[in-house]
Amino acid sequence: MASNSICSRCLRLASQLPRNGNAGRESRRAFTTTAKQQPSRRRIHQSSNPRAPAVEGQRQQDSPVPPFSATRGRTVDQPATNPYDRALLQRHNLFHPFTNSPSPQIRKRAAIIRQNAYCPHPSHQPTRNPQSPHDAEGRKTGQMPPAHVRYECPDCGIPVSCSEEHFASDYESHLQICDTLRQINEDDHDLVSGRFFPEFQYPSSQIEEAQVNMTNWDTLLYSREFNAINDERSMRQATRLLTYPMTVGSVLHELSPYSLKQRLTPEGLRSLSALRYSLHPPRTGASTTMSGIRPNPPPIRLFILGARAESSLPREVWIQLSHLFPRVSFHLIFIGPESMANRDDEFPLPSRTPQNPYGAIVEDRLGGGMKVSTYVEYFHTLFEAQHFAPFDPYFDAFLLFHPGLGHPASSHEWAPTLPQLLSTKIPILCTGYTDFDMQRDIEWVKKEAGGEMDVLMEPGENRFRSLRWDLNDLDPGDVSCGNWGVWGFRGKRYEADEYRGAE
Known part of the structure; x- marks a missing residue:
C-alpha cells in the first residue's frame, strides 16, 4: 500500500504496531470492518473524541469532577447550548463571600x-x-x-x-x-466563572442607510445589530466596556441625543458643529479605480488625557467608534503616566530615539480606519515641545475620563495642563463617577481658569454610562459606576469686529 494513499492517522497507527510475526495479522485486523465496529475501541476516522469508560478505582484519580463543574446533571454527550453550561460557576451559584470565594x-x-x-x-x-x-x-x-x-x-x-x-x-x-x-x-x-461571554462579540460595519438610534443603550445596541442581550447581568458586563467609545460617539454624532434643548449650550453647538462637519463628510465618489482616487482628509485626533483603564481596553471596543463614523479615520492618542497600566505584555517600552523622542507605542494595523498611539508622559511636557501642534477645532478633541480635576490628590498634576488645554480652543469632554465628582471638577476649573472658559455642555447624567457598579477596594462603602456623568468646556473665544470708524 503506497504511503501517499493512506491518511496520516492510518499511517501513524500502522507505524506503531509491533514488528514481529504477528505484525501482519495485527495490521490487517486494524483495517478491517470488524475492528471498526468494536464498541470499546475508537474508530480510526472518527472526528469526535468520546470519553472511554473509566476503570473502577481510577475514576477519582483520572477524571475528578470539579467542585463547580457544569457537567453535573447532564450527560457528557449532551451539547452545551447555554453559555453557562461549561462555566465553573452557574448563574444561580454566583454569590460567594469574598474571603471564601472559589476564585x-x-x-x-x-x-x-x-x-x-x-x-x-x-x-x-x-x-x-x-x-x-x-x-x-x-x-x-x-x-x-x-x-x-x-x-x-x-x-x-x-x-x-x-x-x-x-x-x-x-x-x-x-x-x-x-x-x-x-x-x-x-x-x-x-x-471569573469561566462561561462564554456572547455579549463581548461585537458587530462589524453596517450599511450607512441603517441609521443609528442613540436614545439609550437598548436602541443603540439594536440599531447597531449587536447580539441580543436578554440578561441584566450580561447587559452590565457589556456596557462596562462600551461606555467609553459610545460616550464619545453620542456627543459627537450628528444624531446625538444632546441638543440645545438637552444640555448643549450655543457655544457647544458651534464647537461640535465644526467636528460634525468633518465626521460626516459628503460622498466624494471615491473608488478603487484610477479615476476614483480622491484626496483623503486628515484623521480625527482624539486626545485621551490621564488615560488609565481606557488605554487597556480591547481594540475591538474602540473600533466600534469608527463604525459609527464610517467615512473618516481616527487617531486615538492615550497620554498619561498610567497609560500602560494592565498592559504588561507590551513591556519593556520602546527606547526613546530621535525618530521616537517620547517612546510612543503605535498600533496602526487595527482595521476600520483607526490608529492608536500611547505616550507614557504628561501632556504639558508634550505640549511644550509642540509635539502635536497645530491643533484644529475641525479635527481635534480632548477626552478626560474621570480625570479628578478637583480631587485633592490629583489637582496639582492638572494645574500646568489646564491653561494649555484652554489655549487650544479645542472641545474638552469630561466624565465623572458621581454628580459630586463632576461638580468638584467644574468648580476647580472655573477657579483656575479665571473666567477664560466656555461651558459647551451642562453637567448631567450620561445616557451611555456603565450600568455596572464598581467597588473601591480602599473603602467598601464607596460605590460608583464608570462615566456616570458627562460635561464639556473649552477656552473662551472672543469675536472681534472690524473697526469702521466712529459713526
Whole structure:
C-alpha cells in the first residue's frame, strides 16, 4: 500500500504496531470492518473524541469532577447550548463571600480590602478628611482607634466592619448599599466563572442607510445589530466596556441625543458643529479605480488625557467608534503616566530615539480606519515641545475620563495642563463617577481658569454610562459606576469686529 494513499492517522497507527510475526495479522485486523465496529475501541476516522469508560478505582484519580463543574446533571454527550453550561460557576451559584470565594483572584482582592479599608462605624476616629457629603469618614466622631474591616456582611459577602457588634449597630446605614454590593459580588464572580461571554462579540460595519438610534443603550445596541442581550447581568458586563467609545460617539454624532434643548449650550453647538462637519463628510465618489482616487482628509485626533483603564481596553471596543463614523479615520492618542497600566505584555517600552523622542507605542494595523498611539508622559511636557501642534477645532478633541480635576490628590498634576488645554480652543469632554465628582471638577476649573472658559455642555447624567457598579477596594462603602456623568468646556473665544470708524 503506497504511503501517499493512506491518511496520516492510518499511517501513524500502522507505524506503531509491533514488528514481529504477528505484525501482519495485527495490521490487517486494524483495517478491517470488524475492528471498526468494536464498541470499546475508537474508530480510526472518527472526528469526535468520546470519553472511554473509566476503570473502577481510577475514576477519582483520572477524571475528578470539579467542585463547580457544569457537567453535573447532564450527560457528557449532551451539547452545551447555554453559555453557562461549561462555566465553573452557574448563574444561580454566583454569590460567594469574598474571603471564601472559589476564585483566587477574588480571595486576593478580599485580602487587599481587609488590609487597607477601615471600619466606617461612627465610634472610630477619622483616618482622613471626608471627600464628599456622603463619605462615611464625616460620621466618625468617636475616640476608638481606627480598625480595619474584618467582618463580612452575610447578605453582600464583602468585608464592611471591624466586628459583628459594629456591623449590627450600624446596620441601617449599610442597608442603603447592601443590595448594590451584592450585585457587585455576583458580577465579579460572573467574570471569573469561566462561561462564554456572547455579549463581548461585537458587530462589524453596517450599511450607512441603517441609521443609528442613540436614545439609550437598548436602541443603540439594536440599531447597531449587536447580539441580543436578554440578561441584566450580561447587559452590565457589556456596557462596562462600551461606555467609553459610545460616550464619545453620542456627543459627537450628528444624531446625538444632546441638543440645545438637552444640555448643549450655543457655544457647544458651534464647537461640535465644526467636528460634525468633518465626521460626516459628503460622498466624494471615491473608488478603487484610477479615476476614483480622491484626496483623503486628515484623521480625527482624539486626545485621551490621564488615560488609565481606557488605554487597556480591547481594540475591538474602540473600533466600534469608527463604525459609527464610517467615512473618516481616527487617531486615538492615550497620554498619561498610567497609560500602560494592565498592559504588561507590551513591556519593556520602546527606547526613546530621535525618530521616537517620547517612546510612543503605535498600533496602526487595527482595521476600520483607526490608529492608536500611547505616550507614557504628561501632556504639558508634550505640549511644550509642540509635539502635536497645530491643533484644529475641525479635527481635534480632548477626552478626560474621570480625570479628578478637583480631587485633592490629583489637582496639582492638572494645574500646568489646564491653561494649555484652554489655549487650544479645542472641545474638552469630561466624565465623572458621581454628580459630586463632576461638580468638584467644574468648580476647580472655573477657579483656575479665571473666567477664560466656555461651558459647551451642562453637567448631567450620561445616557451611555456603565450600568455596572464598581467597588473601591480602599473603602467598601464607596460605590460608583464608570462615566456616570458627562460635561464639556473649552477656552473662551472672543469675536472681534472690524473697526469702521466712529459713526
